[in-house]
Amino acid sequence: MGLPKARIVPLAVAGATAVAVAVGGGVWWTGKQKFETTDNAFVQADKVSVASLVDGYVAQVLVGDNQPVKAGQLLVRIDPAAIEAKLAQARANAAASEAAILAVDDKARLERALIAQKAAGVESARAEANLAQAELDRYGRLAREGWVSSQRAQTARAGQEQANAAVAQARATLEAERQAAASLNSARAQSEAQAAAARAAVEQTRIDLTRTEVRAPVDGVVGARGVRVGQYVRPGGALMSIVPLGDAYIVANFKETQVSRLRIGQPVEIHADAFGKQTIRGRIDSFAPATGSEFALIPVENAVGNFTKIAQRLPVRIAVDRKQPLAGALRPGLSVKVKVAVTENTGPSFAEASVLPSRVTAH
Template sequence: MAGIKKGRLVPILAGGVAAVAVAVGGGLWWIDKQKYEKTDNAFVAADKVTIAPLVDGYVAEVLVDDNQAVRPGQVLVRIDPATLKARLAQAEANAQALEAAVSAVDDKARLEQAMIAQKAAAVESAHAQASWADSELKRYGALAREGWVSPQRAQTARNAQEQAIAGVSQAKAALEAERRVAQSLGSAKDQSLAQAAAARAAAEQTRIDLSRTEIRAPVAGVVGARGVRVGQYVRPGGALMSLVPLADAYVVANFKETQVARLRIGQPVTIHADAFGDEAIKGRIESFAPATGAEFALIPVENAVGNFTKITQRLPVRIAIDPNQKLAGGLRPGLSLEVKVDVTRDTGPSFAESGGRPTRFARQGATQ
């Protein structure tokens, strides 16, 4: 009996240990489940910038290498500027010619003002001549009626008076013609000014295009996907390389829709990257996406069919990385991650309260 009891004791003890282990493990799992929400459907992302030229031409220099860190404003590529320099010289010469045309119109306008003054003086002179001829006609007419002078002399005075009146009309017409010429010069000046402004704008545009032959880094980052080479002919919009701002990398974690109810903006997040082994990185929830990942797919899922099967959807959650960590700058976009959110922290708005609107709470918390 003692041997049988001893033989039964080992399984009983083993079963007891197993039961205790299951109980302890289940308890730990339950505690962990209540405190954290986890997902391994997460990756590193960054707002990379595609570098493309704004002018066409042949590449004269490529001043960066693959995987090189660059600072904002640093020259990345130079395009041969010879053609644009020639265009700029031509545009500037054209602008100068049109500005000279404006000056010529001004000079002619001043000359016309002098001519108008001269014609106005001629009108005054014609009026004076007409007045004198009228007085002569009156005097000789009276003398002719009294028989002191011959009728021919009176007729001569009448002819002179008519010529003087015609001279007044002629002088007035000449004055009006000069005034009309002056008005036309005003219109010609406006046209010349518009043409000169267009020429200056064209020269400025060419000057801008010339400055764009030096392609500079818009942000700080690391060069990637460099496909440009010296001698290559490039066109506006063609991708030359990409800049990845590693310092501004963030995490996109896709949580199941059954998990997001307990998530809040600002909650602390522990991040594990396969590339870093067991070392953890700290972060905070920054915002919730406005739709599930399926809504942004190239081919949206059509659920209005008869064979519909409910599938748990995932919602992208953006997580800001605390910058004051030695591994923060080592994350590369595309790396796989496992994230764990401490949902016991009652911080910012919840998923339902935020409405998908990003706030400054998490960004401020990440810098503390």
């Protein structure tokens, strides 16, 4: 005798449910053994903030919002009039400093000529002194023999003393000229230092003039453009940001219970809601040196009596395969879901990667 229909239907539903649960559980268990997944993952890129290095009024803004740009492309032009005037003044100061060096050199040549003249004066005074000494000797001998008066001998002595004084004066004048010439060395060194400072000022002003043209430091897309024509900007003030979309990467926050199976180089499937069911390929690039909570502005303090253990999450950087069509379409901030094939034994594991730096240091 068969079972009533009222009992057959519930039993059939229960059996189908059991089979579905078993199949689903088997699929889940199989996938769990082969993959580690998380939806706590986001697209990031090392965006660059473009700032002015000089102050002035913005004369031109040559890019618009969300516009792709190339490295070196002109973005903003700042009015160069004020810096051009400073450059002209700096060049004039440099020319004056160079002229000061030439003036010291001219004075040094004049001093050398004066030294030669004073040296000749010393020789002339010495010759006069020798002549006066000879006259004194002759008239002194004649005076002792009575051939000339003592007054004449005294006159010769006075002439000899005057000649000696002239020699001393000539030597003093020569020494003064030599001291003056020596002082020109320090004067020239000072003038050279001033000229070097003036040339440096010219170069700095020339650099500032080139900085009135703000150029893109990297390839990317313009974002957060806040600069406008006529705006007064100062050094360090942000003008816009450039996001290098071609260098975007994924930061996936895995639980600490998952990272033991992760290895550098393992393939990753990336799913973004913005791209529907399309898949992007990548690979594990590196592990963060600390959990995300450690980089928070206010780190969590666990030294309390009512501590409850919560699985922490470790940021894992995932590099995107650049050969894919959608690789350049990733936008920083998008949330994604990642699935890592943990069965592939590629590079070092999380534990091995964590001790590599210490091994390198030890060697």
